Amino acid sequence: MISVNGVLVSAGEGGVCGERMMGGYRVWDPYRSKLAALWYLDKSTDLPADGVVLYLGAANGTTVSFVADYVEAVYAVEFAPRPMQDLLMVARKRKNIVPIFADAAQPERYAPLLEAVDLVYQDVAQPNQAEIAIRHLPFLHSEGKLILMLKTRSVDVRQSSESVFADACAELSDAGLCVMKAVWLLPYHGDHAAIVCERR
């Protein structure tokens, strides 16, 4: 990851989402992007340079555009039509984003488009987030990583964030993953945990 005076930046064409520029670099705001927040909390966070990323829950393409600045290609999956229009706009400007208009809960629908990836990054507001992540493991290289941004409030509002988090970790472990790191994204994002996993 590139940082200038402790500020996380990326090298790429600016003006995607009104981000600040600093010495020709795009400033990556931790309050808007969970991946940036993860980097500020754990500086060992990295993206596979020259690797391929599968990005689930791409939304408006803000984080996607930063990820695309670092890696060779991003397959970005988004289901809602309105944010997808924004994502398409971002993809037109960046030649290494493959925007996929599909439901991340149904990988069989877009599996033919995908190739094996070095990182699965997931940020979806669904109750079965761990299950969705596990269903995308066939796309992950054997040395690949999974970063799950767990939205505990989307899983169950009646349970405490901690118990939702523990359940998700257990589910991932059962699926043959090894939880390497888990970081709560406070103060940048409330009730969000970043779970970094590797294949066992």
Place this chain on the structure above:
Amino acid sequence: MYWYGLSGDVSTDPADAAARLRAAKTDMSGYVPCDWCEAERLGLVKDRQEYLAAVRRAAIYLAEEGIAAVAQEKDAELLQMVRTLDEMDTVINLLSERLIEWYISVTPSFSRKYLGSGAGASRMVPMIGKKGTDLMKNIAREILSMSNARTGLMKAVSRKAVSVIPNMSVLTGGLVAARLVSRAGGLAAAARMPGSSMQVLGAEGALFSHIRAGTPAPKHGIVFQHRRVHNAPREVRGQVARVLASKLAIAARLDYFRGELDAEFAATANAKIDSLLEVGR
């Protein structure tokens, strides 16, 4: 099968790839992700760059097609129209009330008592347009012109509802039908809704306080706006709302899956509701 096709029938054409993906039923057990080198071996692309460009073209083609299909859904515009209408109501009411308060506060001799034909906003706003200060006159004019736009929009919503959701519209009139579909979250959602949910759409507050605290259950939500419900005698009002809602649930399915008016259904449904009102009398 991958996006560029099976051996024998391969191409990187976006339209072909889109057709293949629509038809694809991929079995995820034992699935092996696509290796771009295979496309190179087949002579489809020269290098990695070209592969990415081709898959990106296909994906963008599919996405644009998908978004266009969503925008084409016939209830998409109706939903936006009816929501705009409801927002306009709120805005007009807030502004008129504020303007009237303002006028009254600087007109010490004014009282709302004993005004022959009432002192509602519909009379007060035009009156302020004539008697208020210049500033008030301007604002009154804006409110009146917004009210005109609102009336036009309301008629347009009714017309649009009659063409988009004909069966629901014939039961409750276009406006109420459109509001119901809007609150349900679209025609697809309304078509999957049981009659009992349709009956209390728009009365969620009362419904959940009933479920939580055991307060009396709501008899009607948005359906109350329909004249046969709010004009019904109290004893049969809940019954009328229930029958009407269950017919509306059927009508929503007709509208979603068939899309045209079923005159026979409409006639029997309306007759059944009217017969309840007869008994009530």
